[in-house]
Amino acid sequence: xxxxxxxxxxxxxxxxxxxxxxxxxGAVTQRSVLDALEARYPMLQGAIRDHITQQRRPFLRFFAxxxxxxxxxxxxxxxxxxxxxxxxxxxxGAIAGG
Amino acid sequence: xxxxxxxxxxxxxxxxxxxDGKRDQWEISGPHFAGWEMYHVxxxxxxxxxxxxxxxxxxxxxMIQRSDDGGKTWHQxxxxxxxxxxxxxxxxxxxxxxxxxxxxxxxxxxxxYDGTQHPWEFKRVWHLEPSLNDRDTVYAGVEDxxxxxxxxxxxxxxxxxxxxxxxxxPKWQPGAGGMCLHTxxxxxxxxxxxxxxISAAGAFRTDDGGKSWKPINKGLYSKYIPNPxxxxxxxxxxxxxxxxxxxxxxxxxxxxxxxxxxxGDNWKEVSGxxxxxxxxxxxxxxxxxxxxxxxxxxxDSEHFVHEGKLRVFRSRSGGNxxxxxxxGLPQKDCYVNVLRDAMAVDSLDKCGIYFGTTGGxxxxxxxxxxxxxxxxxxLPAVLSVEVQTLQ
Numbered sequence: 027x028x029x030x031x032x033x034x035x036x037x038x039x040x041x042x043x044x045x046x047x048x049x050x051x052g053a054v055t056q057r058s059v060l061d062a063l064e065a066r067y068p069m070l071q072g073a074i075r076d077h078i079t080q081q082r083r084p085f086l087r088f089f090a091x092x093x094x095x096x097x098x099x100x101x102x103x104x105x106x107x108x109x110x111x112x113x114x115x116x117x118x119g120a121i122a123g124g
Numbered sequence: 125x126x127x128x129x130x131x132x133x134x135x136x137x138x139x140x141x142x143x144d145g146k147r148d149q150w151e152i153s154g155p156h157f158a159g160w161e162m163y164h165v166x167x168x169x170x171x172x173x174x175x176x177x178x179x180x181x182x183x184x185x186x187m188i189q190r191s192d193d194g195g196k197t198w199h200q201x202x203x204x205x206x207x208x209x210x211x212x213x214x215x216x217x218x219x220x221x222x223x224x225x226x227x228x229x230x231x232x233x234x235x236x237y238d239g240t241q242h243p244w245e246f247k248r249v250w251h252l253e254p255s256l257n258d259r260d261t262v263y264a265g266v267e268d269x270x271x272x273x274x275x276x277x278x279x280x281x282x283x284x285x286x287x288x289x290x291x292x293x294p295k296w297q298p299g300a301g302g303m304c305l306h307t308x309x310x311x312x313x314x315x316x317x318x319x320x321x322i323s324a325a326g327a328f329r330t331d332d333g334g335k336s337w338k339p340i341n342k343g344l345y346s347k348y349i350p351n352p353x354x355x356x357x358x359x360x361x362x363x364x365x366x367x368x369x370x371x372x373x374x375x376x377x378x379x380x381x382x383x384x385x386x387x388g389d390n391w392k393e394v395s396g397x398x399x400x401x402x403x404x405x406x407x408x409x410x411x412x413x414x415x416x417x418x419x420x421x422x423x424d425s426e427h428f429v430h431e432g433k434l435r436v437f438r439s440r441s442g443g444n445x446x447x448x449x450x451x452g453l454p455q456k457d458c459y460v461n462v463l464r465d466a467m468a469v470d471s472l473d474k475c476g477i478y479f480g481t482t483g484g485x486x487x488x489x490x491x492x493x494x495x496x497x498x499x500x501x502x503l504p505a506v507l508s509v510e511v512q513t514l515q
Contacts, residue, residue: 033183034159035159035160035181035183035184036184038158039184039187039200068202068203069187069200069203071203071220071221072185072186072220072221073184073185073187073220074184076185077220077221077223078223083183083184083185085182085183086183086184119183119184120183
């Protein structure tokens with residue numbers, strides 16, 4: 027079980043609370059976690075990653091285990107603590123604008 | 125008893141203002157989509173309970189929302205979880221997916237602020253225009269400029285590539301707000317005729333349902349471009365038409381208020397005695413095709429109303445002769461702007477006129493502009509105002 031924490035506006039968009047849990051088959055990576063997230067909550071497609079390029083939207087960051095993973099490869103394994111459900115994978119919006 | 129429903133898009137959410145036909149007592153609901161930029165909210169003329177909304181964010185991108193009950197509840201069309209069609213494949217909702225049709229119209233570049241060429245990039249939906257005869261068909265004007273449509277209630281979107289592929293794209297350039305297609309007018313007398321306007325490219329018309337487009341900018345004069353009478357490059361802020369007189373168009377250009385009597389083929393200036401002819405909004409009385417409303421803004425350097433006075437100017441003669449309408453509007457220390465999609469008219473008798481300001485006020489006149497009253501005065505900055513006349 028993978029835990030994912032979403033920022034306020036994405037929670038509202040998906041009609042969920044702060045944290046959602048997902049089952050991910052195979053390797054636990056940014057891509058597989060976000061694929062599972064978007065499959066379960068299709069309204070989030072395009073809101074975290076660009077529809078076409080699948081690149082992270084520029085004003086969003088990915089954190090886990092007190093590390094910024096935003097610039098890691100989307101296919102790199104996430105920390106074991108995320109894969110085991112001990113720690114959440116955090117999607118966070120940049121503090122910018124008003 | 126008639127009713128009106130005013131749909132307000134703001135920088136931080138959408139609001140719905142409802143009244144009976146007297147239009148002097150209002151019920152306000154919202155914010156819907158609190159915290160999001162709501163560029164435009166507009167109802168279907170076929171089914172007033174069907175409302176489309178453009179929800180956007182610099183963080184999370186573009187969403188399209190739809191209500192089927194007059195704005196009480198909303199959903200993103202087509203995003204219900206679905207099993208993959210093949211193992212390993214994702215479901216493919218498309219309600220917020222705006223992809224330029226590069227196969228039909230190869231991606232070109234457009235002119236950037238510094239004069240260099242810049243690639244087309246989708247940013248947001250500025251304007252949604254529901255079809256006049258099918259509640260599931262809706263057009264979307266987007267930034268970077270292109271026209272999309274949906275025929276399945278906004279579940280999926282396809283570009284009408286003939287516009288972007290017109291061949292003049294490299295001459296289009298963004299205005300201060302971006303390179304947006306902000307105006308879509310459907311001709312009720314000819315379902316294949318559509319007018320659109322782009323800042324800063326100009327106005328275009330199709331007579332074949334969007335396959336091919338013709339620039340309609342003859343007569344425009346813009347001293348801020350190298351050739352002031354060029355076919356392409358004019359910063360058209362808004363165009364309005366009374367559906368009872370298709371072909372009679374009024375335009376608020378960056379500077380200049382213009383009129384065309386021949387569906388945009390030729391324009392002439394009708395700024396007349398306006399104190400300044402810079403502005404964004406323009407609209408036409410629902411019953412009188414020659415009665416036009418504008419709100420002059422001081423200048424393109426100072427985006428607020430002239431002389432600290434919020435004045436709507438009305439012409440009953442199709443332009444040139446304008447009278448200030450001030451009753452009920454602040455006449456000192458007022459420094460708001462009124463953005464291009466933030467004025468609308470209802471079809472009651474007398475015609476109701478509505479506009480919203482960047483200061484968060486939404487004003488209504490229930491007597492064709494003779495007097496005004498605020499419906500609400502402390503909303504976030506207003507981006508758009510539309511009104512539905514409900515029987």
